[in-house]
Structures are given as C-alpha cells and as structure tokens.
Amino acid sequence: MTNILIGVDGSERSGDAIALGRALALAAGASVTLATVYPPEPLAVRRSGNAYDGSVGEAAEATLARLSVALGDVGDLDLRPLANKSAAHALQETAEQEGVGLIVVGSSHTGRLGRVLLGTTAERLLHGAPCPVAVAPNGYRTVPIPEHPVVGCAYRSSEDGEAALGAAEELALALEGSLHVMVVVEPMPHVYDVGEMPLNLPEMNAALRAEAEQTLTARVAHLSSQLHAGGTVYGGKPADVLIALSETVDMMVIGSRGYGPRKAVLLGGVSGQVIRSAGCPVVVVPRGAPAAVGSVFASVTMTEAR
Numbered sequence: 001m002t003n004i005l006i007g008v009d010g011s012e013r014s015g016d017a018i019a020l021g022r023a024l025a026l027a028a029g030a031s032v033t034l035a036t037v038y039p040p041e042p043l044a045v046r047r048s049g050n051a052y053d054g055s056v057g058e059a060a061e062a063t064l065a066r067l068s069v070a071l072g073d074v075g076d077l078d079l080r081p082l083a084n085k086s087a088a089h090a091l092q093e094t095a096e097q098e099g100v101g102l103i104v105v106g107s108s109h110t111g112r113l114g115r116v117l118l119g120t121t122a123e124r125l126l127h128g129a130p131c132p133v134a135v136a137p138n139g140y141r142t143v144p145i146p147e148h149p150v151v152g153c154a155y156r157s158s159e160d161g162e163a164a165l166g167a168a169e170e171l172a173l174a175l176e177g178s179l180h181v182m183v184v185v186e187p188m189p190h191v192y193d194v195g196e197m198p199l200n201l202p203e204m205n206a207a208l209r210a211e212a213e214q215t216l217t218a219r220v221a222h223l224s225s226q227l228h229a230g231g232t233v234y235g236g237k238p239a240d241v242l243i244a245l246s247e248t249v250d251m252m253v254i255g256s257r258g259y260g261p262r263k264a265v266l267l268g269g270v271s272g273q274v275i276r277s278a279g280c281p282v283v284v285v286p287r288g289a290p291a292a293v294g295s296v297f298a299s300v301t302m303t304e305a306r
Contacts, residue, residue, distance in 0.1 A: 002030045002101040007091045007125075009036060010063045013106030015141035018070050020134060020281050021104035023145045027174040030101065031076035034068055035094060036060050037087040057081060088124035096130045102283075104134045126275070126284060132167065134283045135275060145250065149177040152249035154242050154274070155231070156183065157215050160255030163285045168253035169223055171283070175251075181220055181231035182245055184238040185212045209233060239273035246278040253283045 006021035008014035018034075025032045038060040060081040071077050084090035095103055105125060126133055153168035155161045165181065172179040187205050216231040223229045234241045246252050254271050275282045 002028060003033055003098055004028070004030045005033045005035060005091065005095055005098070005100040005103045007035055007037075007087065007103065007105045008063070008067055009087070010067070011106075012141075013136075013138065014067055015070070015106075016136035016138065017104050017106040018067060019141040019144075020136040022071055022074060023175075024102065024104065024134065025071075025074050029075070031078070032071055032074045033078045033080050033094070033098065033100070034064055034071060035080040035082055035091065036063050037082045037084050037090040039085060040083040057083065086124070091125055092129055100131055102132050102134060103129060104136065106136050106140075107138055129286070132283055132285045134281060136281050137279065140281065145175075146177075149175050149250035150180055150248075151175065151177050152180045152182055152245060152252040152280075154184070154238075154252065154254040154270075155181050155216070155219070156255075157219075158255075160285070164253050164255035165219070167283065167285045169227065169229075171251070171253065172229070173224060173227055177250070179223065179227055179229040180249060181216060181229065182242065183212050183216050183231065183233045184241045185209050185233060185235055186237055187235055209235065238270045242270070242274045243277045243279075246274070246280050246282070249280055251281045251283065252278060253285060255285050 004021055004025050006017050008017055021032060024030070038056045061079070064079040064081060068077060068079055080094065082090040082094060084093075091103060091105075094100065103125065126135075149172075151168050151172040153165050155165050168179055168181075171177075185205075185208050188201050188208075212233045216233055220229055220231045234245070242252070242254070252274070254274055256271055271284060275284060
C-alpha cells in the first residue's frame, strides 16, 4: 500500500493540507502518515546535563491527536512527531526512509484566500523532495473537492512533461474526474529582442503552434480510454497562462525543471512561478519518475480496469 505523508504545524493551513491529503488518500486507498516537526533537545540542555522535560514533544503529540480527528475515515493512519531543527529536512528524510509516494503540505497563512503562496517550509521542501509534492491553497479546507473534478496538466514534450502527464492521468482516473492537458506556446516576440526578429515571424509562430497542436493531439489519443480527456494549445508566456488556467481546474499537475538530480523535485522558472500563484491545489512531479504519482493510484486504476 502506498503512503501519503501530510505535514502539519498546528496552524489553520494544516487543515488545508489535511483536506487535500484525505481526499487523495481515499481516492488511492492509501495509508497516511500525519507528521509534525518540533525542535529537538536544545544543545545547551545536553551540555549542562540537566533534564529535558519533553514538553515540546508532548505538545507535538497532542497536536497530531487533535488534527487526526479529520482523518478518521482513512484506513491506515500513523501519527509521527519528528524532532528536527528543519521541518523541510524532517519531511524529506521521512519520505525517503518510508518510500512515501506523495507529500502534502499547506501554503503560507499570509496568502490570499484560495491562492497558493509558499511558506518557508514548503519552499525548502519543494527544492529537493524525493517524491511528488502537493500544495493546498489557503482556505482549501472550506472548499470540498467536486464529485468529478477537473485535473489540469501543464504539458510539454519533454521528460518532466511526460512525468507530469502520467501522474495527471492516474490522478484523474482515481478521482473519477476529467483531464485537461494544457500546452503553452510562447510567440517569438517574447523570445527575441526587437532587433533580432526574423522577417517571417508570423509564419514561424504559426508553424510552432501547428506542431504543438499535432503533438498534443497524438499524445491525448494515447491516454486511457476510460478517461474523459482533451487538450488545448494556448499562446502567451507559459507562467502567466498557466496561472490563469489554474482558476479553471480543480487541481493542477506540473513537472519540475529538467535539470538537477533525477527523481527530485526542483522548481524552475515556470513551475516555480505557477505554484507560487496558483488558484487551486498543485502537484509538482519530479523528473525521471513518470510513475511517481501514478504509483500512488495504480492499485485503484488497475482494479477499475478489470
């Protein structure tokens, strides 16, 4: 059974992470590890030899017990207080040791309602996480996931694009939703300086869009026949277009940048901008692991296929 790790800190945004993690766990039939991080025994206490009363750890356990009530319908739940100076490091380490399939966290409490705004922990976690990371927007706990959600996927014909699309396909199937594949083509004027623009610019832009549409049509045709899926090619700056499109879907899946360690989430220019301003939950998928999120839902989708 795949495990979903939900990171909480006792704030209201913990409720957002739990709401998203619960929905995904129920869809996947996955077990859940609910974790909170508290500071370890202070160095000064260890050096002095005085007793450490453990009250911080007890408070962490109490926080987990309180928040776990919302996960009462999850089949297998593990409460995990983690002693570590860095919340992001503790979650990454736990994910690696436990073979976690997905990490779920909330966004910053200072973000506008309904928007993802990364806090320090989420930001650090996303730079080097060993598995996909899902970030719930501010206030998500008050907005129940639709019965048949629309999953959006930012796609390009590349390794990270394929990883994102494979994850989005499995996610949409497990949630009994639909899939909208989004390809953004940036027109040449945004790429070239004015003095360098070729004379046949309109023809070049038309050719780029036609090639993107052909590639997208072929790729969508290879998605599961059980899935209601479609794709659209958009023009504009990728980050701006995808941020706007995040308002039209219930969840968005995006790949991380195409360099750095394999099987590690690393935010690049577009993915970083999108996740910092998205209007829906965002799942960021590491490069080199096309089945990373799909494996979370594999048992569910395989059962449905029989």
